[in-house]
Amino acid sequence: MRNAEVAGVLYNISELLEIKGENTFKIRAYAKAARAIEGTTEDIEKIALEKRLKDIPGVGESIAMKIGEYLATGRLQYYEELKKQVPEELHELLQIPGVGPKTLQYLNKELGIKSVEELERAAKEHRLRRLVHFGETKEENILKAIERYRQRSTRIPLGIALPLVKEIVEALKKSGFIEKIEPAGSLRRRKETVGDIDILATSNDAHAAIEAFVHLPVVKDVIGKGSTKATIVTREAIQVDLRIMESKSFGTSLQYFTGSKEHNIKLRDLARQKGFKLSEYDLEEISTGRKVYCESDDGVYRKLGLLPIPPEIREDAGEIEAAISGKLPQLVEYKDIKGDFHVHTDWSEGSNTLVEMATAAQKLGYEYIAVTDHSKALGVAHGLSEERMLAQIEEIHKLNDTLSDFHVFTGVEVDIKADASLDFPDSILKQCDVVVAALHTGQKQARREITGRLITAMENENVDIIAHPTGRIIGEREAYDVDIDAMLDAAAGTGTVLEINAYPNRLDLSDVNSRKAKSRGVKIAIGTDAHNTGHLGLMEFGVDVARRGWLEKEDVMNTRSAKEVRFKD
DNA sequence: GCCGTTTTCGGCCCGACTGTTTTCAGTCG
CATH class of the missing domain: 1.10.150.110 (DNA polymerase beta, N-terminal domain-like)
Incomplete structure (x- = not known):
């Protein structure tokens, strides 16, 4: 493709x-x-x-x-x-906040500026303030913007942003000045990384709510503070905005600030076609000037004659068309999840015992987990030898005899070695309920080799799931060079399930690739890759990715009961 | 450049903010 x-x-x-x-x-x-x-x-x-x-x-x-x-x-x-x-360097200048195409053109024409360095020099030499439409303030602001641009923080992984926001929201609720409160933006859409964080609220006393916000313990700096909006920077250098809205506008505001920008553009276009003007304040009937207010953002969609669109898929990727034709997917939900297919114990690199992991999973309301410790090739992770693998299987069988209403599937995260062979022979793999295969070494190989190794693994009838299929680690390591389309075709052809690894710095498959997988009929298993009992809770992040990938209950293996779990026949 | 149960031409998302202007253009989210 x-x-x-x-x-x-x-x-x-x-x-x-x-x-x-x-x-x-x-x-x-x-x-x-x-x-x-x-x-x-x-x-x-x-x-x-x-x-x-x-x-x-x-x-x-x-x-x-x-x-x-x-x-x-x-x-x-x-x-x-x-x-x-168009000179290539000009491109970077657009990244400077406050410099748009018009300014760029103008500066290029008047002063021959082609790069950020040249712009900085011109500003320092006060050559900008002499231009028409420029002045001292603008010149200073450009210098500040260049400074900010150079120190710009990278986007924050959702795994860090989400707990932080929960902490802030809880603290604000306790202040007593908040009525409704909801985080918006890419965080609400559960994007894998978020930029700034936007929180919307209504309040009986906006001034007091803003004061409470800027004095929270997480606040390191207060960047701006007005009557209805404040911006702070946290200890972790994350920027958070709080906006106090009027109650009657909360639905339209939440819709607007949740985005995405592209989604909003299309939605407003659609509103216009239906004779309405949609803004963050209200939905206005153009012919009469009558203003319609919405309590919730679902209400905005309903008023426009659409099914409510879940925040996770508001990306202008076909969701508005689907809502119009009544064909929105019924997205998988966290409450549908009945088990976890990727769990480590202290037999390899995990820190909790088999029993501890099983008990913790049962407490989450699950029916099962698959224990998938590493195979021997992964020495750093204390991978299991064949003898220890068999011993673990034995122990799991014994454990299952003592458990009621819960089942532990035997399994392994078997290494796909550099020569494409698997780290355990079929005779061992056959004895595992769930074989998860993963590529941990030789990640620098060429596309042909990497793709070939994954396909060879999938062709093995004992391999049920491919873990973290692209190997990317957010903010640290690019995906290895795999031909995604070939991999998905092979998964479809062999009936191999692909994983959404829920670990927040992996989220692999990604949302986009998960959707591609679905379009080819490939099933998905969400695995937390838990290394301790606390990690089991990361499942939510995997569900978020699945939802962003338009996955429905039947696309996700984890929604099946223990009895219904079947991989390759 | 695209598009059409108001239009094959004249629209194209909306509002806030900023700095430079005396009425607005550019930029941002």
Whole structure:
């Protein structure tokens, strides 16, 4: 599939046009087409071949021609010429807050500025303040913005942001000045990483609520404080905004501040088509000026004649169309989860015993876990020898005899070695209920080798699940070079289940890849990769990814009861 | 550049903020 590749070209064109200062709507048209293609599960080459490109919403005569040219020749004349016209370095300047395309063009024309360094020098030499439409303040602000840009914090993993927000929300509730409170933004959409955190609330005393917020123990700095909004920075250098809204506007506000931006643009467009103007304050009927207020953000969707769209899929990736046609997925929920398929014990690198892990899982209301300690090749993790593996199986059988209403599946996280062979012979694997295979070594190998190793593993009838299928670690390590489409096809062909590893710095498969897997009929198992009893609680993060990937109950193995759990026959 | 139960031309999401302006353009979220 070359969908991502084609979308990438269109995104680049959109950005180049932006730097050139072209018509905003033309810029948006390219970005819109790119998004539509990115979100299409059908192969773009197939669509092009069947001359159906213009059926894609946002793709018209001109863009269809360009896609055709690019797919056929691997090049696009228009794109090449654009790249020649726009110096590469200019791009970075758009990252400076306050510098947009117009300013960029102007500075380039007047002062020949092409890079952040040149802009900084011009500001320090006070050459900016002499320009028309510029002044002392703007010049100083640009210097500050460059400073901020250089120290910009990377996005925060959801695993860190979520507990922090819970702490803040609880503390604010205790203050007594808060009525309704809800975190919004990418955190509410459960994106794997979040930028700044936005919290919305209603209050009987906005002033007191703001004061309570800026004096919370987590606060390190107060950046801004007004009558209805305050911005703080926490000890962990995370920026948090609190906005106090009027109660009657809470639904529209929550809808607006939850985003995504792209989702909001399309929703407002749809509202307009239906004769309404949607803002964060209200839904206004254009012909009469009558204002409609919504208690909840679900209410906003209902008033527009849509089914409520869960926050996790508000990305303008087909969810609005699905809501219109009544075909929204019934997303899997945490309460559907009956067990965990990736659990370690102190037999390998875990810190709790078999019994402790089983008891903790039972307390969570689960019916089962699969114990999947490492195999011997992973020396650093005290991988099990074949003898110890058999001994563990024996012990689990004994444990099961003592348990009621709970089952421990025997299992292993078997290493896929650099030569594509598995770390245990079939004779051992056969004795495990659940075989999870994973690639831990040789991650630098070429795409062909890596993909081949994974496919070979999946072709083994004893291998049930591929753990953390791309190997990425958020903020630390890129995914290994695997051909995702080939892997998904092999999973579909062999009936191998792919994991969503719920560990917050893995979340692998990702949301996008999970959705791709679903479109090919590949089943998913969520595994926490727990190394202690506390880690079992990470399941929620895996469910978040599944929901963002549009997965429904039947797509997820963990929703099956212990008796219904079946992998390859 | 796209698109059409108001339109094949004239729209295209909305509102706040900022700094530079005396009425608004650019940028942001």
